[in-house]
Amino acid sequence: xxxxxxxxxxxxxxxxxxxxxxxxxxxxxxxxxxxxxxxxxxxxxxxxxxxxxxxxxxxxxxxxxxxxxxxxxxxxxxxxxxxxxxxxxxxxxxxxxxxxxxxxxxxxxxxxxxxxxxxxxxxxxxxxxxxxxxxxxxxxxxxxxxxxxxxxxxxxxxxxxxxxxxxxxxxxxxxxxxxxxxxxxxxxxxxxxxxxxxxxxxxxxxxxxxxxxxxxxxxxxxxxxxxxxxxxxxxxxxxxxxxxxxxxxxxxxxxxxxxxxxxxxxxxxxxxxxxxxxxxxxxxxxxxxxxxxxxxxxxxxxxxxxxxxxxxxxxxxxxx
Amino acid sequence: xxxxxxxxxxxxxxxxxxxxxxxxxxxxxxxxxxxxxxxxxxxxxxxxxxxxxxxxxxxxxxxxxxxxxxxxxxxxxxxxxxxxxxxxxxxxxxxxxxxxxxxxxxxxxxxxxxxxxxxxxxxxxxxxxxxxxxxxxxxxxxxxxxxxxxxxxxxxxxxxxxxxxxxxxxxxxxxxxxxxxxxxxxxxxxxxxxxxxxxxxxxxxxxxxxxxxxxxxxxxxxxxxxxxxxxxxxxxxxxxxxxxxxxxxxxxxxxxxxxxxxxxxxxxxxxxxxxxxxxxxxxxxxxxxxxxxxxxxxxxxxxxxxxxxxxxxxxxxxxxxxxxxxxxxxxxxxxxxxxxxxxxxxxxxx
Ligand SMILES: [Zn+2]
Numbered sequence: 061x062x063x064x065x066x067x068x069x070x071x072x073x074x075x076x077x078x079x080x081x082x083x084x085x086x087x088x089x090x091x092x093x094x095x096x097x098x099x100x101x102x103x104x105x106x107x108x109x110x111x112x113x114x115x116x117x118x119x120x121x122x123x124x125x126x127x128x129x130x131x132x133x134x135x136x137x138x139x140x141x142x143x144x145x146x147x148x149x150x151x152x153x154x155x156x157x158x159x160x161x162x163x164x165x166x167x168x169x170x171x172x173x174x175x176x177x178x179x180x181x182x183x184x185x186x187x188x189x190x191x192x193x194x195x196x197x198x199x200x201x202x203x204x205x206x207x208x209x210x211x212x213x214x215x216x217x218x219x220x221x222x223x224x225x226x227x228x229x230x231x232x233x234x235x236x237x238x239x240x241x242x243x244x245x246x247x248x249x250x251x252x253x254x255x256x257x258x259x260x261x262x263x264x265x266x267x268x269x270x271x272x273x274x275x276x277x278x279x280x281x282x283x284x285x286x287x288x289x290x291x292x293x294x295x296x297x298x299x300x301x302x303x304x305x306x307x308x309x310x311x312x313x314x315x316x317x318x319x320x321x322x323x324x325x326x327x328x329x330x331x332x333x334x335x336x337x338x339x340x341x342x343x344x345x346x347x348x349x350x351x352x353x354x355x356x357x358x359x360x361x362x363x364x365x366x367x368x369x370x371x372x373x374x375x376x377x378x379x380x
Numbered sequence: 381x382x383x384x385x386x387x388x389x390x391x392x393x394x395x396x397x398x399x400x401x402x403x404x405x406x407x408x409x410x411x412x413x414x415x416x417x418x419x420x421x422x423x424x425x426x427x428x429x430x431x432x433x434x435x436x437x438x439x440x441x442x443x444x445x446x447x448x449x450x451x452x453x454x455x456x457x458x459x460x461x462x463x464x465x466x467x468x469x470x471x472x473x474x475x476x477x478x479x480x481x482x483x484x485x486x487x488x489x490x491x492x493x494x495x496x497x498x499x500x501x502x503x504x505x506x507x508x509x510x511x512x513x514x515x516x517x518x519x520x521x522x523x524x525x526x527x528x529x530x531x532x533x534x535x536x537x538x539x540x541x542x543x544x545x546x547x548x549x550x551x552x553x554x555x556x557x558x559x560x561x562x563x564x565x566x567x568x569x570x571x572x573x574x575x576x577x578x579x580x581x582x583x584x585x586x587x588x589x590x591x592x593x594x595x596x597x598x599x600x601x602x603x604x605x606x607x608x609x610x611x612x613x614x615x616x617x618x619x620x621x622x623x624x625x626x627x628x629x630x631x632x633x634x635x636x637x638x639x640x641x642x643x644x645x646x647x648x649x650x651x652x653x654x655x656x657x658x659x660x661x662x663x664x665x666x667x668x669x670x671x672x673x674x675x676x677x678x679x680x681x682x683x684x685x686x687x688x689x690x691x692x693x694x695x696x697x698x699x700x701x702x703x704x705x706x707x708x709x710x711x712x713x714x715x716x717x718x719x720x721x722x723x724x725x726x727x728x729x730x
Contacts, residue, residue, distance in 0.1 A: 068399045073439055079508065087509050110625055112510045118620030137624075138531070140523025141576035146500050148515035157520040159624050168624030170511060170521075178576050183531055199510050228513050230504070234439035234496040239401050261452075270449065271405040277423060277452025279409065 069243040069355060073236035079228045086115045088224050089127060091197035097217035099189075101128045101165050108166035112199070131163030133188040133208070138168075141178040147231070150204045156181045160205055172204040180207065191215035197223030241269035241280055246355035252347065254286040256321055264322035288345035288360070290318035291371040293380050297334045312337045316363055317379050324379055327357070331364030340370040381478045385601035385608030386702070386727065388421075389695030390414040391591035394558040394683025397494040398588040402438035403446035404490030407590035411488070412450060415592055419604050423452055426594075427482030429459040430473045432466030432489040433687045436504045439496055447490060458482070465489060467652075467690030467713030467723050470593060474614055477597045484600060489688035490590035498586050498686070505716055507621050518654075518717070519583055523575045525628045525718050526657040530577060534629055534664065537577060540656035541565035544581035544681055547659075551678025558587050558683035581681075584654040589685025591692045609698035609709070613641030613726035623718060631665045634712065634722040638666050641724040648673040648700045649710040650693035654680055658719055662712060676700065690714065694725050701729040 083091055086102060090113050093100040102113035103126040111130055116123055139158040145151060150172035158181075159168025174190065175181045187205040195201035195218050238246060241257060245268040248255035257269030257280035264273070269280040295314035312334050315324035329337050331346070343363035353359045392398075392407040400406030416422055429451060433444045440446075444461045451457065462468045466489025473485035502518035503511075529535045542565040551560035568581045594604075601608040617633035617640075619626050626632070649672055653659035659679065668674060677696040680689045690713025697711035707729050715721040 075439060081509065083509070090510075104625075108625075110622065112622075114620075114622055114625065118622050118625045138524045138528045138628075140520050140527060140578065141573065142517070142520045143573075143575070146497065146515060146517055148500075149517075150514055157516060157524060159524055161624075167622070170516060170524075170623055171514065178573075183527065199513050226509060226513075228508065230512075232436070232439065232496055232501060232504075234402070236439065236495070237399060237401055239406060240399070242401075271401065272409050272449040273452060274449045275452055275454040277409065277412065277450055 066240060067243070068237050068240050069246055070235050070237040073234040074231065075234070076229065076231040079230055081226050081228070083224055083226055084115065086113050086124070088222060089113070091223040091226065093129070094199070094201035095195040095197040095218045095220075095223060097132070097191055099130050099132060099162060101130045102126060103128055109164060110167050111162055111165040111169050128164065130165045133186060134160045134162035134165065136173065136181070136183055136185045136187060137161050138183055139173065139181050141181065150200070155204065158187075158205065160187060171202055174204045174206045174210070191217070198226060239271040241271055244283070245269055249357060249359050250353055250355045252350070252353065252359070254288060254318060256284045256286050258282040258284055265320060266323050267318060267321050267325065284320060286318045286320050288318070288347070289366055290316050290321070290343065291376055292329060292337060292339060292341045292343055293317050293324045293376045294339060295329065295337050297337075310334045314363070316343060317376055322379060325357075327360065328362040329364070330362040336365070338370070340373060340376065342366045342368040342371060382480060382597035383601070383610060384474050384477045384595050384597055385605070385610045386593055386694065386698035387596045387601050387605040387608050388415045388419040388594035389591070389698055390418065391556050391688070391692055391695065392589050393556050394587045394589045394685055396558065396586060396588070398492060400492065402440060402492045402495045403443045404433065404492065404590050405447060405450045407490055407588070408447060408450035408488060408592070411590055411592050412486075415486070415594055419594055421484070421594065421604070426484050426486045427458065428473055428476045428485040429457055430469040430485065430487050431461045432464050432469040432691065433461070433491060434463055436501050437491050437493060437496065437686055464715050465687050465690035465713050466591070467694055467725070468616065468715070470595070470691060470694060470725075471614060471616060471723065473595055474611060477595055483597050485595045486592060487595065487691065488590065488592035489691045491686035491688055492588045493586045493686045494588050502717070511623075519575045519578060521623070521717055522583070522655045523578045526582070526655065527577050529629050529657050529661065532629055535657055535660040538565055538569060539660055540582050541568040541579075543656040543659045544568055547675060547678045547681035550676055551682035554677050554682065556683065557678050558585050560678060560682060578655065582656040584680045584684035587683045587685045589683065589688050591685070591688040591695060593691060593695050593698070605702065607702050607704060607729050609701035609727040609729060611725060612728045613643070613724070615640040616721065616723035618716070618721040621716070621720060628718055629661065631661060631719045631722060634662060634665045634719065634724065637722050637724040641726045643710050643724065643726055646672060646708045646710040646726065647706040648676060648697065649712065650675055650677060650679065650697040651712045652680055652690045652693050652714045654684055654714075656681065661719070666710070690723065694727075697725070698727050701727050704729065
């Protein structure tokens with residue numbers, strides 16, 4: 061057994077994506093209006109003016125088509141105080157969330173009110189739109205609302221082609237934790253060891269070890285140190301370039317079954333012509349220089365043919 | 381159509397932070413083992429599996445596929461998933477059994493809320509065109525609803541604090557609870573606002589957790605349990621996602637679901653109310669009188685594992701029936717901002 065800390069490894073995981081959506085006739089009209097400093101509502105089945113406009117009535121689901129422009133001032137229907145704004149919110153200093161019923165509208169619009177402090181907020185207070193510096197056709201063209209006694213900010217509307225698309229960047233932060241079993245495996249790699257574990261039910265050796273054997277639903281247990289050589293079970297030749305590719309095609313991505321393991325893992329096979337790689341080929345790990353090792357399988361740069369005779373098909377047929 | 385009953389329920393301890401992965405495996409494996417020990421079933425006896433979880437909460441794609449590892453899905457199983465609270469997964473499993481496609485089902489939900497910024501991640505459930513771009517956080521939005529009720533005289537900050545204190549007292553007898561203790565509304569009201577008019581005690585805690593329920597049909601249920609909790613009503617309804625276009629001081633979808641499910645005469649109710657004012661709102665909407673015991677488990681104010689908390693309400697209500705403490709129980713689950721979508725499950729003992 062290798063003595064390794066049992067605290068699971070964790071690391072920041074930041075995910076991001078710019079969601080791009082088409083707007084359609086109703087939301088497109090609303091977005092185009094905002095960019096030009098007007099606010100469009102739509103008349104619902106019950107005669108109410110809905111702002112923001114709905115494509116279909118919230119109660120009857122009837123298609124709505126009668127647009128009604130409403131005012132850029134309105135009344136706070138309710139509010140809450142946001143003392144510590146989060147990333148992406150309309151203002152980076154403390155503000156109120158509010159439902160604002162614009163003049164001529166019958167429903168509340170969710171947005172921020174820049175009031176300075178909660179004692180400046182009250183239900184029924186009047187507020188007006190503060191437009192964004194660079195309108196693009198989005199709910200964010202309303203920078204926020206502000207009390208009527210605030211100093212007005214001069215902002216210019218933009219006129220142009222109809223707005224048809226909306227891009228919303230989404231960025232979320234996580235603390236990603238490896239399982240206890242994966243953590244042992246990753247710490248082993250940092251010491252140049254390949255640590256698998258055996259399932260107590262089916263006796264299969266997994267590398268990486270797992271919090272649950274997918275066949276038996278129990279955690280893998282007994283540790284097995286595996287050698288850094290094995291056999292190619294199956295492979296593919298990558299001929300297509302893609303974003304982030306680190307090796308010039310063609311090259312080989314292969315499933316490699318370490319000797320003594322029951323589950324292969326994916327790695328690169330280099331050091332020979334791609335056309336020479338075959339099922340059953342015996343390969344050996346090519347480690348990076350020790351001073352570059354970390355808690356990652358990238359410590360192994362790639363696998364190379366070891367020159368030994370190929371393994372017979374029957375020896376790995378159950379591990380494909 | 382087959383009768384369906386809850387015959388087993390288990391949950392992981394509700395905690396602020398687990399060291400496990402976001403695919404829930406470390407929490408689910410012991411939960412499944414406890415359920416199998418309790419019912420005498422094994423995984424081969426389960427006809428249908430269904431889960432509830434969220435990739436946005438997990439921060440990775442297809443986290444529910446990784447969770448299937450916890451089952452040990454060999455030989456192959458019949459399996460499904462909802463990107464919602466697992467109470468809705470239980471609904472799907474109930475339909476499967478009702479229609480004769482399965483005799484037993486295991487339903488599970490899991491959520492590691494501590495992995496990301498929960499208040500911010502919850503903005504992803506809003507309208508992606510007009511609302512999510514503002515990143516409205518779940519606590520700030522709940523404050524809008526709380527103030528509407530306060531200013532309309534439907535509840536007070538003291539009433540809300542009393543809900544929190546009652547939850548913590550009840551949770552003293554719930555070994556899986558995250559928050560429990562003896563406190564009073566008066567003490568709680570001395571705390572500062574988190575998002576005026578909400579204080580920390582008004583908001584369900586951030587909780588990592590998981591839970592699972594086993595359902596069985598007619599004779600199978602009687603064989604597995606001395607007193608199964610029979611599902612006699614099961615309905616869910618949804619309100620418009622436009623927050624400004626609905627009456628936020630009540631819950632039309634809860635009322636409609638309860639009416640369809642038939643909740644007259646319930647003796648105990650487990651309500652999925654992540655904010656104290658929503659507990660009061662739901663009691664008012666459901667017309668629950670003083671004679672109905674509400675949230676004997678402490679409810680979600682004592683522990684709120686996302687995507688499992690609604691399922692836990694059904695498990696806790698079923699536990700009241702199975703222990704003989706009630707003959708008719710109501711479980712409620714919610715999804716979406718400000719009680720947008722609501723599910724009511726009525727359970728009875730015989
Ligand atoms: Zn196994």
